[in-house]
Amino acid sequence: MCEEKNDEQMNHQLNLLKKTFSSIQDLIVVIDRDMRIVTSNWKNCDSIPANEKKSNPLCYSCLMQRSEPCGSCKLLEVFATGACRKFEIEDPLDNRTKLIELSPVFDDDDNVIFVVRHAKDISERKSVENILQMREKQQAAVAKLGQEGLAGADLDELMQESVKLVAATLNIEYCRIMKNEDGKPSMVAGVGWEEKYERETEAEKNDIVCYTLYSCEADMIQDNDSQERFDNLSMLKGKGILSGMDVLIGSKEKPFGTMNVHTTQKRVFTKDDMNFVQSVANVLAEALSRKQTEENLKKYTRELEDANYLKVLFTDILTHDLLNPANIIRGFTEQLIIIEDESSKKNLLDKIHKNNEKLIYMIESASKFIKLESIDDIRFEEQDLLPLMKKVIRNFEPEADKKDIELSFVHALEYPSLINPLIEEVVLNLLSNAVKYSPPGGKISINVSDMADKWKIHVADIGPGITDDDKTMIFERFRQADKGSVKGSGLGLAIVKRIVELHGGEVGVDDNPIGRGSVFWFTVKKSLCNP
Incomplete structure (x- = not known):
């Protein structure tokens, strides 16, 4: 039962x-x-x-x-x-x-x-997951190479690192960089190639060309006007290679060469694969351009280091060859910040924008300093210093308000002085540093003292202060204070000193009497008609 x-x-x-x-x-x-x-x-x-x-x-x-x-x-x-x-x-x-x-x-x-x-x-889900993982892996590889390129890595090492990363990321056996020199390509970096094979064909004319060798003739994935470039692909077949991709490094008009990707797998490279390899090629092209620029600058320096017009030439390089690209980066970055919705990308764009602004400031400061260095004397005018100072202070009020900093300016009715309009740069630079290094909720005091035949202008802050050792060198060009003191390009205070010296005045820094912060000061001559 x-x-x-x-x-x-x-x-x-x-x-x-x-x-x-x-x-x-x-x-x-x-x-x-x-x-x-x-x-x-x-x-x-x-x-x-x-x-x-x-x-x-x-x-x-x-x-x-x-x-x-x-x-x-x-x-x-x-x-x-x-x-x-x-x-x-x-x-x-x-x-x-x-x-x-x-x-x-x-x-x-x-x-x-x-x-x-x-x-x-779950095949479709796994396929999507694999694609996303591959994209993430590719983006990480490009970011790594980009950081090494910006850090000034050795070019040969960067190229070898590039082919290793591409081969590992795409899971392919062969990757190489072919340099086009005097019309004869030769391998300068490679993975999987035991010998330095050379192709007799001309340099590629397209940005990206993908092909397969499943049949006797190459099956093009993208159109290419230069079909004869595949005439010597028998060498690839001899290595058992079935699929490949060629990406141009540099401009079409004057390419450095190509990055070649090859595999023994029957593989059709995706759009993401193409974009990835092109991104790596772009990093290399940028590094090559930077290297060429460095070599050109070194060449300029060697040829002109004893010439009187070296400063003028270097100023032109700063204001044109360097400042113009920086301004272009500024424009595109600001536009991308406006249209970008993804917070992580927006954060990266903000960092690029801030660092590019620092670069522009450094270039402009260097240009100003070089020009000031070449000036022996300037024209002075009898002018009231007060309106000029009010103008500069007024321009800094929005920036001070962002940090809740109080700007205090106690002044008389007028300060007749013998000055050049360049003196505005001195007030602007000292006030800029005070706002920059003052803590939120702080106070900046500006006042003018009567020193018989001179006016002494004071800008006091409650920032981190300047050490006694640093006080002796912060006004020298390309010198910066230690950690905890004023930092920057090393030119701002050097420009201040140069302008004040041209006015026959003095400049310096003291500890703030209240026990915290610094007091930067400079002197200018009173007007000749001043009683």
């Missing part, structure tokens, strides 16, 4: 299971302890031959195409432990990625009598 009851209960449970998953599209089978399939929704699976669906086939034979159970059978683990199992496999029935879920079915005595095997197709 007991066995009949168990059989009746088992049949009842099987009928319930059939009703439960009969409408499910994924393949579901119920397996007993003898590893036989007792029921399933076969109708939803065309990958299993009809003859194998008859009777109660063994699960490993029918589902895994094996003659014996798998080495570490997870099905038996579920029968033994009563715990569910979940794992991924490449399904031998259709070669697609499946998520397998094994769930136990218990009898009234809590014994596992069946295991339900649910196979869910």
Whole structure:
């Protein structure tokens, strides 16, 4: 009676299971302890031959195409432990990625009598995940190379690092950089190439060209007007190469060479792959351009270091060759900040913009200093210093308000002086430093003292202060204070000193009497008609 009851209960449970998953599209089978399939929704699976669906086939034979159970059978683990199992496999029935879920079915005595095997197709999801992982890997590789390029890495080392990264990221066997020198390409960096192969064909004329060698002739993925460039691809076939990609390094008019990607796999490179390799090529092109610029600057310096017009030439390089690209970067960065919605990218753009602004300031400061260095005397005018100072202070009020800094200017009715308009740069620079290094909620005091035949202008802040050792050198060009004191390009205070010296005055810095911060000061001559 007991066995009949168990059989009746088992049949009842099987009928319930059939009703439960009969409408499910994924393949579901119920397996007993003898590893036989007792029921399933076969109708939803065309990958299993009809003859194998008859009777109660063994699960490993029918589902895994094996003659014996798998080495570490997870099905038996579920029968033994009563715990569910979940794992991924490449399904031998259709070669697609499946998520397998094994769930136990218990009898009234809590014994596992069946295991339900649910196979869910996750191929598309895995494909998307792989694409996203590849993109992330590619972006990280480009970022790494970009940082090394900006840091001034050795060009040969950067090229070798580039081919290694491209080969590893794309999972291909061969990558090389071919330099086009005097119309004869030669390999300057490579992975997988034991010999420095050279191609007799002319340099590539396109930005990106992808090709496969499945047949006797190259099957182009992108159009190319220079079909004859594939005439000597027999060398690639000799290495067992089936697919490749060529990317130009530098401009079409005057290229440095190409980056070549090759693999023995039958592979069609995606748009993301193309963009990645082109991005790497662009990093190399920028590094080459920087190297060329450095070499040109060194050449200029060697040729003109003893010439009187070196300063004028260097000023032109600063204001044109360097300042113009920096201003272009400023324009594009500001436009991207406006239209970019993604916070991480917006944050990076903000950092680029801030550092580019520093670069522009340094270039402009260097240009001013060079011009001031070449001036022996300037024209002075009798002028009231007060309106000039009010103008500069008024211009800094918005910046001070952002940090909740109080600008205090106690003054008389007028300060007749013998000055040049350049003196405005002195007030502007000292006030700029005071605002920059004052803490939020601080106070900056500006006042003018009567020194008989001179006016002494004071700018006091409550910032970090200047050490006694630093006070002796911060007004020298390209010298900066130590950590905790004024930092910068090393030119701002040198410009201040030069302008004040041209006025026949003095400049200096003292500790703020209140016990915190500094007082920068300078002197100018009073007007000759001043009583």
